[in-house]
Structures are given as structure tokens and as C-alpha cells.
Amino acid sequence: MPEGPSIVILREEAARFAGRTIVRAGGNSKAVDYAALAGQPIVALRSWGKHFLIQLPDRVLRIHLLMFGSYRINERKDAEPRLSLVFEDGEEFNFYTCSVKTLPPDLDAQYDWSADVMSDQWSARVALKKLRARPEMLVCDATLDQEIFSGAGNIFKNEVLFRIRVHPLSAVGALPAAKQRELVEQMRVYAFDFLRWKKAFVLKQHWLAHTKRLCPRCEIPFLKAHLGKTHRRSFYCERCQKLYASGADARPTGPGRPAASGRTKARAPARPAAESR
Numbered sequence: 001m002p003e004g005p006s007i008v009i010l011r012e013e014a015a016r017f018a019g020r021t022i023v024r025a026g027g028n029s030k031a032v033d034y035a036a037l038a039g040q041p042i043v044a045l046r047s048w049g050k051h052f053l054i055q056l057p058d059r060v061l062r063i064h065l066l067m068f069g070s071y072r073i074n075e076r077k078d079a080e081p082r083l084s085l086v087f088e089d090g091e092e093f094n095f096y097t098c099s100v101k102t103l104p105p106d107l108d109a110q111y112d113w114s115a116d117v118m119s120d121q122w123s124a125r126v127a128l129k130k131l132r133a134r135p136e137m138l139v140c141d142a143t144l145d146q147e148i149f150s151g152a153g154n155i156f157k158n159e160v161l162f163r164i165r166v167h168p169l170s171a172v173g174a175l176p177a178a179k180q181r182e183l184v185e186q187m188r189v190y191a192f193d194f195l196r197w198k199k200a201f202v203l204k205q206h207w208l209a210h211t212k213r214l215c216p217r218c219e220i221p222f223l224k225a226h227l228g229k230t231h232r233r234s235f236y237c238e239r240c241q242k243l244y245a246s247g248a249d250a251r252p253t254g255p256g257r258p259a260a261s262g263r264t265k266a267r268a269p270a271r272p273a274a275e276s277r
Helices: 004-017 124-132 154-163 177-199
Strands: 022-026 044-048 051-055 060-064 070-073 083-087 092-096 099-103 222-227 232-236 259-261
Touching (some): 124 177, 154 177, 154 232
Antiparallel strands (some): 051 060, 222 232
16 A cells, blocks of 8 residues: 555656646546536645545545555556546546545645644644553554554554564553654654655665564564554564553464564564553
8 A cells, every 4th residue: 555655756746737627537436526527627736644635626536546556647557547637738647446535625624734744734742642642552553543643554664663662562551751752753754764765766675674584683583463453464573672561461362473474483582571651
């Protein structure tokens, strides 16, 4: 699923269409009145998290690329587009395998721009307040919560938690206050690292944890498991990423217990003690 920085790149590539008039629209989405789009100018192109927003005078087209969505400018794939916009000079903007919805035109009434990790209106203070309001939430879920960190995805989760040395099954409320602040800060920092590396086509070269086999700090196998309520893949090191737990042991047991992701089995490190704020 494309994460926030990839949608910012889409927005920047699409900037050429701002102010242009749609002369023809089509596609296979049942949620769009294509005939009503003809003759409408594009007022603005915006993004919020993983949403790409095409603002027209009387409505907004909201595009979510889901897991396998894509777009093409001035070219077509060998498939019917979900949304195709054609402009007066023949240029095209096409979207495939995505969700397209029509929203009312007042975006400020529908979106909390302070939650978008890529936005100029991002607020670390508001994010920290939202985070602390959910002390029972696991950090592996908190880093994917779009109301707190809009635009963050699974790559963010794995890379940021490795950066700040926090086990993904740590409880938000068990993190020391300084560690909570570090989590919020690094989610924003990583967003712009991601954007810079993505534009340079070197993003995967900078992954330290995501999809990796060995911890680059400890040189032992990462653990790999689908954790939390989000049940997304986590890659983490039990030696250098500390488990901040409150109450009962949060680690899974049985079939859900993580298995070492490597050819050799590392000696289990001592389990870290819970740390209070």
C-alpha cells in the first residue's frame, strides 16, 4: 500500500493539472458521476495521508490506491481505468485498481490536517496528546493509526521502532514520556527521509529492519510476526528493541508467537524489565 510520501510524489507529479479543465471523464467506478465532471476545472490537488484529493468547484474526488493501485500520466495500462480524466489538449490522468469516492467540497471540515505527517500543518503536540489518550494501545498499532499518524504505514512502523529501540508489543502507556516524544518526533523525521530516498530510487537500500533477516546492531536474526490488532508484518530485534510492558506479558504464544527469521537460531536474550514513566 503506498504510504504518505508516495502520495506526496503523486501530488507533485500531478501539479501540472491544477487550473486545467476536464473535457471528458470515464472509468469503471460506480461511485462517480463521470458526466458531471466534464467542463469542471481542477481547483487544487491535495493529499492527506494516503488519500489523493482532486478538488473541483462543487465536489472532491478522493482516490485511495489501496494495496495495488497505480496511476499513469499521458499513458494507459492494458486495463480499464477506475478513473480517467482527459484535458483540453489531450493530456490524460488515469488511475487503476483503486478506490474512488466523491466528497463534499469543504475539505477542512472533513480532514484533520494536523494529523498528516507530511503536512505543513502537522502538530507533534496534537499527535502526542492523541497517543497518550490511548495508553493501552500497542505501539505496533499506534504507528499505523491514521488518526494519529496519517500517511504512516508498515514501513514506517518497522523502521521507526527499530530506530528508537522499542519492541512493537510495547504498550503506549508503558513508554517513558521521553520515549513517547521520541516516537512522535521520529515518525515525522522518517516521513521526510522516506520521501527523499523514494525520489532518489534508493528507499529499500536504507531499510534497516523492514523485510530484513539480521539486526544490523546485534547481528542476530530479526523476529518476524503479524502483531497487534492491525496484524501487519513486524520485523524486530528482541535484544536491542526494549519491551515496555504493563500488566500481563503482551507477547503472543502458540501459533502466533514470532519465529526467528534467519538460518540460524539466536540465543534468547534476557527479557527486559518493564520500565515505568
